[in-house]
Amino acid sequence: MTLTGWGRYARYPAPLSQPAPGDLASALAGGPVIARGAGRSYGDAAISLRRTVGTGRLNRMIAFDEAEGLLVAESGVTLGEIVEVFLPRGWFPMVTPGTKTVTLGGAIASDVHGKNHHRDGAFRASVAWFDLLGPDGTTQRCSGQENAELFDWTLGGMGLTGIVTRAAIRLRRVESGWIRQTTLPCADLDAVMRAFDTHASATYSVAWIDCLARGPHRGRALLMLGEHAGRAEIGARAPFPPARRTRTLPVDLPSGLLNGWTARAFNAAYWRRGKAAAGSRLVDWDGFFYPLDAILGWNRAYGRKGFVQFQCALPDAGARVGLSALLDAIARSGTGSFLAVLKRMGVAEGAFSFPMKGYTLALDFPATRRALQLIDRLDRIVLDHGGRFYLAKDARMTAETLHAADPRAARLREMRARSGLSDAFRSVQSERLAL
């Protein structure tokens, strides 16, 4: 069987098993494994050439505490299932990434962040505890109090500390499934950075940035703010609208279709449309949080060769200069990213989680040689400005780059060696990055 990440860039012949919950421990016997949830990390983080263990059959919800909003579920349950079950009862995930197809296990392993990171932190903020299957086949309860070190490393640990089997997460109370969205056009990079700070109290904030605009327009962006709408705001609308109808991209589009020219045209059109639609309106949760989920298999738009994602974080000190340098390098290369996303981040937490106080920039490129060369240059710029990289997006970075950017990587490697984890849990990514 061939496994790839969501970017479909590198492909590996890798056996995937889907053990029943009771057979999970025996699935560990016989060499290094890595857990794989929904396969939504973009690169090779959830692929092992030896044995990849799917959590597809760990898909049950175990308990829900109505008073605390605390849900206990097996790790293969997706955020989408959680929204489907609990939004009609007035609950929503405290932290959600830009797709609802991720599993709880994947969200923990990548310690995913959302549009509210600046206020509420990463996914870890919602995790009360989880059960972790270790190399000896036994399961340990991990929380801030119990096995706290393992808890900390596992959140953001890319599956390299064990297999999460169950987790307890806190949900937030919402009055409706609607979001009051405000769109603010910002003329350039300085303007959008100022706007993020002006609106630091917004619950959700994220900016789409035109990474191909040059000169005075460099960094022009549409900042989108969001607040959960109360009952009084939604008028006659159904308070909890269901998920949008999905459409499926049935075939691979030709590989060259998304290129510098179409990206430039798309970005310019998106900017104009966004500017025209500036202001406030109500959007449903699915459209606000998960716009790309409406097209199942959107990753096929990049064709057979796939695409690569690039996501970095830059600390406040180096953010302005670093982002300028990144945008210049992208605009010069002409290899445009369709969706460039800029986001203010809150404080860094955790032993190996990605977010750091500052900004994060996420880009995707068709997996062409030119784009890969560009990304190598972007790596360098991030290093020069004290930034680091999001491993859930990574499919191609070198170990040298990672370890130069992030001294925590060596500590993870050392901890893994000391705890007997290196021989039990390995992914293609962990071997590439010397973790």
Place this chain on the structure above:
Amino acid sequence: MSRSVLILGAHSAIAMATARRFAAEGWTLHLALRGPSRLQADRDDIAIRLGVEVTLHDYNALDPDAIDEVMADLPALPDVVVCAVGLLGEQETAQRDADFATLILRSNFEGPALHLERLAGRFEARGSGRIVGVSSVAGERGRASNYVYGAAKSGFTAFLSGLRNRLHGTGVGVTTVLPGFVDTPMVAGRDLPPALTAQPEDVARAIFAAVEAERDVIYVKRRWRWIMAVVRALPEPVFKRTRF
């Protein structure tokens, strides 16, 4: 008051998919199986997701009194019973080992038939209800590869047919389900033709629809009806030479 379904042999993939289907329609579930604690997590999952009442009951299809014990546990006589009890078993082992062959015959025929007869009596006294038996296309004609199982299912199909005939006009209906190949752990590792293979959810959907429409005999994938018509029509001198 929501309607209720009792599922016998609830641990199978078909039974669990059927349970979820009924629960999604708001039915109360009573799940009976050997070692009911095995289904605790699934019970909780269904209760949380679908907000219906789900109860678990210890039940051994080979114990003649087991059905009465389950009934004594229930708050009321269920509206529908689905019998998904069954054991495929290796044919070659069954040829060698009489005890194993007996187990296959009893699990697929004797146990289900005796228990459904008892339930039928209660349904008849009430004057309503539907009995759904999950049988098999293997019971339509004995084949070398699984004729012990096939013979038991054949008996079960005949039993259901007779029961339906007897209960006609009493308000109680009987549905025979002939699933064909189904992608379940029971047949894991076998190379099944995708065009003829249903998912457990397909079977569940078909069962629920058959209950709503009060159908007598259903094939899950429609082409099985024609395939089995041909299989039944083959003259024995031809059939005995076939290998499939």
